[in-house]
Amino acid sequence: MTRTAFSATGLVCDYGRGPVLRSVDLSITAGEVVGIVGPSGCGKTTLLKAFAGIVPVRSGELRVFDEPLTRATAHRHVSYVPQSSSVNPAVPMTALDAVMLGLAGRSPRRPTFSRPERRRSFELLERLGVDDVAGRQVAELSGGQLQRVLIARALVTEPDVVLMDEPTSGLDLRRLREVLLLIRDLHRSGTTVVLTTHDLNWVAAQLPRVVFLDGTVVADGRPLDVITTEVIDRVYGAPAKVIHDRRGNVVVLAQLSGGAPPSDAAPARTVTS
Ligand SMILES: Nc1ncnc2c1ncn2[C@@H]1O[C@H](COP(=O)(O)OP(=O)(O)OP(=O)(O)O)[C@@H](O)[C@H]1O
Ligand SMILES: [Mg+2]
Numbered sequence: 001m002t003r004t005a006f007s008a009t010g011l012v013c014d015y016g017r018g019p020v021l022r023s024v025d026l027s028i029t030a031g032e033v034v035g036i037v038g039p040s041g042c043g044k045t046t047l048l049k050a051f052a053g054i055v056p057v058r059s060g061e062l063r064v065f066d067e068p069l070t071r072a073t074a075h076r077h078v079s080y081v082p083q084s085s086s087v088n089p090a091v092p093m094t095a096l097d098a099v100m101l102g103l104a105g106r107s108p109r110r111p112t113f114s115r116p117e118r119r120r121s122f123e124l125l126e127r128l129g130v131d132d133v134a135g136r137q138v139a140e141l142s143g144g145q146l147q148r149v150l151i152a153r154a155l156v157t158e159p160d161v162v163l164m165d166e167p168t169s170g171l172d173l174r175r176l177r178e179v180l181l182l183i184r185d186l187h188r189s190g191t192t193v194v195l196t197t198h199d200l201n202w203v204a205a206q207l208p209r210v211v212f213l214d215g216t217v218v219a220d221g222r223p224l225d226v227i228t229t230e231v232i233d234r235v236y237g238a239p240a241k242v243i244h245d246r247r248g249n250v251v252v253l254a255q256l257s258g259g260a261p262p263s264d265a266a267p268a269r270t271v272t273s
Contacts, residue, residue, distance in 0.1 A: 038212055
């Protein structure tokens with residue numbers, strides 16, 4: 001039987017200065033991988049925080065696995081990976097400690113961790129390609145390294161749902177691919193993944209489902225169906241060229257003006273040596 005991980009009906013959330021999310025209707029089935037895209041300030045992080053039980057629901061209904069979403073029900077099912085830029089790593093701790101801290105709160109005897117928990121935490125750092133910095137202070141990590149440590153911390157409890165806020169920002173191509181492969185593995189293991197991204201090509205186009213948000217849901221479906229010039233123009237107010245190739249790939253090219261790119265543009269050069 002398929003279960004509904006999240007169901008939002010007429011969801012309104014704000015920070016006291018007018019609604020940020022205005023009547024969001026969205027249903028996410030358990031095991032789905034969904035990408036939330038939209039312009040800066042459109043409410044992507046707010047939506048993830050509402051799903052994590054951090055931002056309260058002003059009106060409408062929000063349910064997680066068929067129960068009203070509260071801090072407690074969210075805590076039972078959901079792990080949240082914040083945007084790494086919003087994390088202040090001022091507290092002195094190593095990357096491995098930071099991952100194990102994900103286990104805190106699950107047992108009253110914290111913060112001591114068993115050998116298997118320590119091993120599992122280290123294995124997650126290995127899987128994310130950051131085991132080499134396991135003993136380093138989080139304050140000393142690069143943005144991309146911190147991002148992957150935060151992902152490991154969210155996964156250590158083996159949650160039903162992982163919410164990732166811009167998990168691929170600041171990653172080089174190889175690390176980006178590793179994180180996308182990890183998301184694919186999570187999908188295969190039945191974990192629900194909801195992530196945000198600004199990358200319509202590398203990330204959103206790789207996902208089975210993309211939701212365009214602009215305070216409310218503007219488009220929702222397969223990348224092939226919803227990543228279109230019309231939707232991009234409507235959501236971002238910026239012209240773009242969208243190319244769909246025969247293999248089902250979607251490529252979005254930003255345009256400086258509404259028309260075709262200038263024909264006298266210099267051809268791209270490939271440096272081979
Ligand atoms: N803690 C807060 N207090 C007051 N306003 C906030 C708070 N957090 C976010 N906002 C406002 O809510 C709106 C939505 O912010 P949110 O962080 O959800 O956007 P976003 O789509 O994630 O943007 P970005 O792509 O830049 O991360 C913005 O106008 C923002 O200024
Ligand atoms: Mg955000």
